[in-house]
Amino acid sequence: MSKVIKNGTIVTADRQWKADVLIEGEHIAEIGENLTGDEVIDASDAYVIPGGIDPHTHLEMPFMGTTAAETFESGTFAAAAGGTTMLVDFCLPGEDGSLLNAIDDWDRKSKDQICTDISYHMAITGWSESIFDEMQKVVQERGINTFKHFMAYKGALMIEDDEMFASFKRCAELGALPLVHAENGDIVQELQQKYLAEGITGPEGHAYSRPPEVEGEAANRAIMIADAAGCPLYIVHVSCEQAHEAIRRARQKGMRVYGEPLIQHLTLDESEYFNKDWQYAARRVMSPPFRSKDHQNGLWNGLAAGSLQVVATDHAAFTDEQKRMGVDNFAMIPNGTGGLEERMAMLWTKGVETGRLTPEEFVAVTSTNIAKILNIYPMKGGIAVGGHADVVVWDPSIHRTVSVATQKSIIDYNVFEGMELKAAPRFTLSRGDVIWAHGQNSQPQPGRGKFIKRPPNASAAKALSKWKALNTPRKIERDPLNIPAGI
């Protein structure tokens, strides 16, 4: 049974035009004028855009002694309600350290729950020969071409520079892309102790102990290591000018570095942590913390300039009760906030409606760019014949106010509470299925989502390999007569 999305204005990362979209099964079959199908989806007065891709979520993640409350079901349904049709979750090795076992675990958790498609980034939280070996299988057998590295969370997820170098080199060999959480974990820990010792135990201490310089430093370091290892690099949750500047410097030298700001950092600022209500402030605790308005402006400009490429959420939702684990010590507050449902509408409202971003740029940073980086474009992230029919009918006439009362997320608050959103999905389609229809009491369809395999060797990685091979240092050939005997 075919569907046709009629009378909308398609917006892609390249352009806008009026056309209908014909869907046959899971795929887009045709784009053009006056198309017909078995079922008509009305897009009059609306845009037709690629389904959003959120490349940074932590659903049901075991972390800081608890587990993120958002489930694969609630999370993917919230995503769908917000216009996001794919997310990439972070898969963390368990106690046995095995990457493959971790993937199996994640599959078990997600498989029967997911309403949208998903993928994983594989975390490298240590280094060993077996990890070196498993990485190949992760890429070639499991279809995961990205590896995450934590430069913070000392004593838990954090790894050292030589381990990063080893893993990055392995990524270069495999055509995979390393990701980093860039904060200097040593210094974060030292500052946490310093502020706690000074009696600063509230959520403001979280912000104080993770200042922008500490993030910028780590970003700069990761970039150097990637350059030395000969691979591209993707820096998650870029929140400040220091990190952004490091990315710009790198790109200006021809390095292939990508930066991902979060919707939270684009729209909320550090004053949230100074709220007199502990719970209010604790709900906003995430790493890196929110920054000042100047940093925000820099991030927005970077999206327009192309020095930053992707807007994500780092969705890691903990309940009020979980947050209270840190009532006496900010360092014990589980790090994370929500945003999966609001990401696209917040970005539209604060970006497109203000003229900071064009509609095309909105599409680029919510789906297309990351699809290219993840090497799944245009299966995902485009409106392309042959690609998956992950399509959103995006309606700028639906305005609503964010409220915990109406959200799909499982948790008991919303960091965007009370903000007005100036667009929403009229329909969200995932591989041809309508999984969300505005005002029609849509329900989660757990288990219909699929895991999407991603091949290695994206175009930028291939070009970089070629350049590095051409420019590798060469041995100086010396006449043995000009080499003395050793001692």
Add this chain to the structure above:
Amino acid sequence: MSKVIKNGTIVTADRQWKADVLIEGEHIAEIGENLTGDEVIDASDAYVIPGGIDPHTHLEMPFMGTTAAETFESGTFAAAAGGTTMLVDFCLPGEDGSLLNAIDDWDRKSKDQICTDISYHMAITGWSESIFDEMQKVVQERGINTFKHFMAYKGALMIEDDEMFASFKRCAELGALPLVHAENGDIVQELQQKYLAEGITGPEGHAYSRPPEVEGEAANRAIMIADAAGCPLYIVHVSCEQAHEAIRRARQKGMRVYGEPLIQHLTLDESEYFNKDWQYAARRVMSPPFRSKDHQNGLWNGLAAGSLQVVATDHAAFTDEQKRMGVDNFAMIPNGTGGLEERMAMLWTKGVETGRLTPEEFVAVTSTNIAKILNIYPMKGGIAVGGHADVVVWDPSIHRTVSVATQKSIIDYNVFEGMELKAAPRFTLSRGDVIWAHGQNSQPQPGRGKFIKRPPNASAAKALSKWKALNTPRKIERDPLNIPAGI
């Protein structure tokens, strides 16, 4: 009669994939596997890319007391032979100062000669109410959405800052895009006089009198003026880090500024002017002059980073005899070199074959980006159903050495003489016609090219207008009691 381009790998600015392209008449009708048509164009082992767009040429331009030797016929045929299917020439007002008359003149010259499609940028070389009025007609009636401003060539084409501001504001109102030739014309003239007075009369004086700082200054100034006027800006022939840095600074502040390096500046350096053979050096005289290797590296990196968007040629070809007008005075050497035929193959050779650029980036900077900037995408600059069938079968197995003996350009030398090119068009199609076929003795088809109208209000201009309107300074309302009487 339909044509099908079979068995190639399509490369667009977004991606690469194997598919056939079906052409009906002037347009692309279908893209897919196993297509059939009346005529088959073999693209086996080759890429299928959008026809190149060179947005910067001066064919038959009256300049510096002579007229550029390259004709619309020879120029557009050279273009076709090199894989370029559209060029944008600079239309200069004549003695009466009328923009519309100048367009008529240019039409007269080009109409019966052009083998490929063309458009014009309209030059603003002075300011008056009639120019203000004519600009509207140029945009709305003549289909030209770009206006060129010369900050150099004092006493001839150069205009002053207040004139630029007035013209840029007019561009903002009309949804048009201003372009600038960025060099400080006052200082260039002073330095010319200084070096001539010191007895430096040879072509090296051309380079000395137009140093990078002089270009960077003007770029920076134009950017400020565009920001104040509220319009985007396109800087032609960006040759140096100073100008590039000004562009990066602007983009980082959210300004909409584009930069266009030339293939010459990407591949040739200032040492050319120090050649002991006067004629050799004089042939390379163009403005800005070639720069050092460091500047070159910066330009390449900018193409990959996205801080520069377009590679052009500034093709303005003067014969050896014409160049000799300046044998006693470098300032009298007609400024300009060729490149229309070599642009795409040089960029491929030095860019894609080295890994500096991906194939997608190659397409972006040779056609797609400029098509978007000029607001004609994807009619031009893409491989898109419904778009013009301006398509090149790009064959990386055809290697050749640049030689004046085999070039299509009318002039008697080639600044790339002797360089090896590692790709060439197997076929060049313009609106469905094969206008160049490798090894088949293709001939010019003058008069078949068309003038392409370009609508105003590209997406970036619209977004910028919205942002500027939202952020315009507001009057402070004061109680009359708080305002004293005047004196």
Add this chain to the structure above:
Amino acid sequence: MSKVIKNGTIVTADRQWKADVLIEGEHIAEIGENLTGDEVIDASDAYVIPGGIDPHTHLEMPFMGTTAAETFESGTFAAAAGGTTMLVDFCLPGEDGSLLNAIDDWDRKSKDQICTDISYHMAITGWSESIFDEMQKVVQERGINTFKHFMAYKGALMIEDDEMFASFKRCAELGALPLVHAENGDIVQELQQKYLAEGITGPEGHAYSRPPEVEGEAANRAIMIADAAGCPLYIVHVSCEQAHEAIRRARQKGMRVYGEPLIQHLTLDESEYFNKDWQYAARRVMSPPFRSKDHQNGLWNGLAAGSLQVVATDHAAFTDEQKRMGVDNFAMIPNGTGGLEERMAMLWTKGVETGRLTPEEFVAVTSTNIAKILNIYPMKGGIAVGGHADVVVWDPSIHRTVSVATQKSIIDYNVFEGMELKAAPRFTLSRGDVIWAHGQNSQPQPGRGKFIKRPPNASAAKALSKWKALNTPRKIERDPLNIPAGI
């Protein structure tokens, strides 16, 4: 009769140490422990610093249809009361355009009035052979080694780029230093008209029409011109990051560029112009206008980093009545504010007391650096045997609140009204005379001040000349056989 300043801590730009200062006549005769003299000046619990030098004042200046109200008498007495013992006023050519006549005029006005020493910067407000000729006499006969150039005030003081280049070249020949007021006068005028046309007639329009980008542009342009002309450059009243960044870029390339922030820009911000009381806002109208806190922070950091060297006032005091000339049109409000009396104490309070500056840096930026730049160190600007006894006993225990009621300035308000100052001169000595003693009802001593001649060829100018001569472009010698005949 000798004087000895006893028991103080001397602070110079280099160091702090406890020592006495013996003064014989106009000069410092000895520095050491346990000195004795005919008269003792008590410096216990105080610092002993070089008298301040304010290199930027406009006393009794004819400007914008009126004349600055501060006289040479009231201005130099206010200076003395604030610890400043020398100022450099801007000498503007009159209608006849003669530089020498202007100096005579300024001498006439100042001679019998000045309580402290003074010098002049000579303004170049046009270009001609007679100006070229007079410049030599100004330097060699009149002892003025600095020339001021206005890039703003179009139609009045402003000059064009080629004129600046000519004047800067002349400065290079004479070993003189050019100064610039850096704002793009064309664009300022255009923006004034734009905002007036939009009905923004109040003082906020002054700020809107002179945005930071407009200043940064001009700074950048002046730097390029100085580099091309081969001379150092001094940029007055640097108010914003854009201009500061241009200075940093230049210095980083080895250019000899200096920047002078004003005490007003370091301590007051743009919100002053949004005050609901017109007169309040109008009093603060000066060019460049005050900026945001971010710009302020940049300026402070530049003083510590050495990218900015001098803190001045641009003291140009107009009365409330004079300000009302612009009640219907902000562009008619006479530009200028006061600060001569408060400069040193404000800088100490906001700089040294906060730890932003060391005491040594305070001395450097209030006197020593400018004395070196003006080539009169250590006659002025130091505590040195043989130098002028321009010395201040600086007492951090004297706190006071700025008030128009107690100020020495002639005008009827104070832009720092109500601020607490955490230091003041206990005694101010000018060439050995006590011209201000705290709490002792000191009175002006008009006519005792002297005009100080300043020789050309400061050390930096000499070094730059040598470097430029070594690195000047060289003619390429070509065999006549390799040069064709002309046409």
Add this chain to the structure above:
Amino acid sequence: MSKVIKNGTIVTADRQWKADVLIEGEHIAEIGENLTGDEVIDASDAYVIPGGIDPHTHLEMPFMGTTAAETFESGTFAAAAGGTTMLVDFCLPGEDGSLLNAIDDWDRKSKDQICTDISYHMAITGWSESIFDEMQKVVQERGINTFKHFMAYKGALMIEDDEMFASFKRCAELGALPLVHAENGDIVQELQQKYLAEGITGPEGHAYSRPPEVEGEAANRAIMIADAAGCPLYIVHVSCEQAHEAIRRARQKGMRVYGEPLIQHLTLDESEYFNKDWQYAARRVMSPPFRSKDHQNGLWNGLAAGSLQVVATDHAAFTDEQKRMGVDNFAMIPNGTGGLEERMAMLWTKGVETGRLTPEEFVAVTSTNIAKILNIYPMKGGIAVGGHADVVVWDPSIHRTVSVATQKSIIDYNVFEGMELKAAPRFTLSRGDVIWAHGQNSQPQPGRGKFIKRPPNASAAKALSKWKALNTPRKIERDPLNIPAGI
């Protein structure tokens, strides 16, 4: 018995003037015209400058399995012959890890040998409570106010980020200044292994394995850590733009960071390592390695701009035989070169004689700035009444060619061999003694040199402490009603 230096031109960091210098015993007693003394030292046609201070030497240092061949005697005598009257050597803890014992060791080695005055920087090569405790004694009892931290030499001297933070915090408490060798030791080791594995065993591998990005990264990291710890920072042997840029960024944010380029990096470039003669290349092996001309230019510009403050040598001289320890493996070549004797004359020749530096800047970067940083100015580093009579009569008419045959250094080569030096000391005085007289067969006077104690709390450190205290984050006070119960 007094001495008078007659008829010279004194040059200090501030100024040049003609005056005589009277020396009584170890100190300067008077500066003025027509002075007389028991002994006359002729300075006609010469400059009189402060004795040079080289703050970076490694005499008789145990390192990489051998011991630097230059002794305290030969090193300090070479220094004197070159115009350097004080050096600061790096004191490394021995196997017991004790700082105080290490100082005793260093004293034992140096005491009877030194011809000039010396001091030590104390190295922190690990972290423990006893080191924490000993640091106080090092500062308060031993007169050492600087602590060196190695970010490279993994497995030997290198320490981790948390250790650096702890040590820097301790420095902040003690008013001491941390120094860093900034290279990422993890990545250096990885790159060494990589290039060795590829068969690159020659000295070029040394350069390849320590690229500029690796140095820039570490500089950036150390700066962040110092900022977090609240202390100033001194970065030794800044060799490249990446590190220099990190310093500029920091200074521009108001951080107190100093950079020290070496005379070798200012004058020699990376091509030295590509020499076909192994021994030639191996002699130049030091860390960081020499860089390209672009980096050199940046360093020179930084000295003039003030973003770099000190020129040192890192004198660590190993013989040809010692260098041959690495004949099969560049990583085994002892790191170090000489320069103590040539530093001042090389800098004068390439700096002052070319106009890159003024004579005053030459003095500043060879002695005055480091004396201020080390908090011993003007006892050392100036020509000041009461200061040590460490004075050089600097004669720009003595030209000589560097040659191992005539050098004072003990080793068997000279990295500046064959270069022409355009100035030399006519006389070098150390605390009033003539320790070198040109052409008079001066001999070493071992044991006359003294260890110079340096007090903590230099002015910049005090100001920074004040600023940090004022700007420390504050606890948010929350009503207990607004803090939930924990879980």
